[in-house]
Amino acid sequence: STSFCAASPSRAAATSTAMRAVTPTVVAAAAAGLLSGIVVFVSWRRWFRRLSYEVVKIPQHTQLVVVVGVGGVGSHAAQLLLRGGISRLRLVDFDQLTLSSLNRHATGTRAAVGKPKVIALRDALLQICPSADIDARSSLFNLANASELLEGTPDLVVDAIDDLATKAELLEYCVQNGLPVISAMGAGGKADPAQLHLVRLSEVNADAIATTLMRNVRKTQEMTEPSSGTRESFASWPEKVVCVACSEKQRVGLLPLPEGVLKASELGAQPKFRVRVMPVLPPMPAAFGAALAAHGLARLDGRRVPPPAPVPPLTPAYQRKLYLKFHKDVLRHQHAQRPSVASRREWPLSVDEVSTLVCDVFRCHCALSGMALQDPSRPHFCLCLYDASKPPTLPNVLFATVDAAAAHAVRGIDKLNAEIRQRIDESFEAALRGQKVSLFQSVLASIN
Numbered sequence: 001s002t003s004f005c006a007a008s009p010s011r012a013a014a015t016s017t018a019m020r021a022v023t024p025t026v027v028a029a030a031a032a033g034l035l036s037g038i039v040v041f042v043s044w045r046r047w048f049r050r051l052s053y054e055v056v057k058i059p060q061h062t063q064l065v066v067v068v069g070v071g072g073v074g075s076h077a078a079q080l081l082l083r084g085g086i087s088r089l090r091l092v093d094f095d096q097l098t099l100s101s102l103n104r105h106a107t108g109t110r111a112a113v114g115k116p117k118v119i120a121l122r123d124a125l126l127q128i129c130p131s132a133d134i135d136a137r138s139s140l141f142n143l144a145n146a147s148e149l150l151e152g153t154p155d156l157v158v159d160a161i162d163d164l165a166t167k168a169e170l171l172e173y174c175v176q177n178g179l180p181v182i183s184a185m186g187a188g189g190k191a192d193p194a195q196l197h198l199v200r201l202s203e204v205n206a207d208a209i210a211t212t213l214m215r216n217v218r219k220t221q222e223m224t225e226p227s228s229g230t231r232e233s234f235a236s237w238p239e240k241v242v243c244v245a246c247s248e249k250q251r252v253g254l255l256p257l258p259e260g261v262l263k264a265s266e267l268g269a270q271p272k273f274r275v276r277v278m279p280v281l282p283p284m285p286a287a288f289g290a291a292l293a294a295h296g297l298a299r300l301d302g303r304r305v306p307p308p309a310p311v312p313p314l315t316p317a318y319q320r321k322l323y324l325k326f327h328k329d330v331l332r333h334q335h336a337q338r339p340s341v342a343s344r345r346e347w348p349l350s351v352d353e354v355s356t357l358v359c360d361v362f363r364c365h366c367a368l369s370g371m372a373l374q375d376p377s378r379p380h381f382c383l384c385l386y387d388a389s390k391p392p393t394l395p396n397v398l399f400a401t402v403d404a405a406a407a408h409a410v411r412g413i414d415k416l417n418a419e420i421r422q423r424i425d426e427s428f429e430a431a432l433r434g435q436k437v438s439l440f441q442s443v444l445a446s447i448n
Contacts (some may be wrong), residue, residue, distance in 0.1 A: 072104030072162030076289025094140035159183035183247035188278030193287035326383035368404040
């Protein structure tokens with residue numbers, strides 16, 4: 001008992017000293033742990049709030065999207081726009097849902113067969129989002145009722161019409177009235193969704209709808225007086241229309257008329273409408289609709305949408321033909337200028353760089369005259385040197401018509417119009433920005 005009492009003060013003192021030594025460490029560790037927990041909690045909360053904001057950011061109830069044509073393509077686009085948060089939709093179509101529509105319509109069922117397409121689609125979409133504001137208008141679009149069907153200044157118009165005349169009227173009306181529009185080209189008779197492109201209407205390749213639209217634009221332009229401002233508007237509006245198109249060559253054509261039907265007009269729901277059936281692979285309209293919706297959501301969300309790239313129309317044979325002819329011309333030029341230099345050291349471009357030059361830099365147009373590769377006059381194109389005194393590196397090669405290239409070779413770069421030079425330089429800068437310089441270009445730069 002005595003020893004215990006005697007030892008107690010010293011033990012208590014030692015314990016007190018130890019606690020005084022440990023307490024700052026424990027407190028510091030606890031404070032650090034608490035601080036870390038607070039930081040983690042705040043970071044998690046901020047992240048969660050940001051995630052929630054990102055999720056609810058897209059649904060902006062003040063935005064109005066009008067989908068004109070709600071068949072296979074339009075129904076998929078409308079459904080995905082709704083699922084993406086666009087709760088104000090206006091659906092425009094005059095047709096009814098049929099049995100033949102069920103293989104491609106996004107929400108079509110046998111129970112809905114016979115209903116107007118806009119009503120059937122609206123009912124299905126309301127099952128997905130009951131609070132959505134969906135305006136279904138069973139009406140045929142034309143210029144007479146365009147202002148009524150597109151009233152309210154839509155934030156985006158989605159064109160999924162399959163009739164050429166009606167499609168042309170809608171696109172022209174949207175461009176002339178400043179309404180943002182995105183259009184779908186033909187999905188029938190095609191089977192490769194990997195060949196879908198976001199492209200300007202004037203640059204679509206291997207699509208019958210786009211070809212006919214452009215032909216009609218040219219005819220209308222030719223019939224209009226040159227001094228008229230209308231002529232310029234007809235010529236320019238295809239450049240302002242962004243569309244989803246497939247560069248795959250159409251595999252099949254229209255099916256023959258049913259047995260016993262002598263004229264196609266006997267089956268038409270509307271005068272002059274195409275009534276013969278184009279075989280459609282079900283995934284293709286869905287892919288077109290998904291592409292329309294994805295581009296539409298990006299635009300409506302205010303994100304920077306990259307400019308549409310042209311559909312590369314170069315076949316491997318044509319690309320190699322350009323490549324070999326240019327190589328031959330450059331070697332001839334180099335030998336004339338410097339016969340002692342081994343020509344093999346200055347091989348101009350690779351085949352891949354030719355495709356980059358034609359499709360990405362000059363967008364399948366002549367760098368000097370602006371003529372399109374797909375122009376109806378079927379011009380012959382070639383590659384030529386921009387500045388004949390410099391080596392044939394990628395920024396010093398032009399894609400041009402044979403006539404324009406020959407004239408440029410005679411006049412030289414010094415006599416080239418300043419506006420054309422600026423446009424060419426801007427094209428190179430925009431297309432090649434951020435690309436790495438090839439080893440070949442670096443070697444040539446060091447040699448010269």
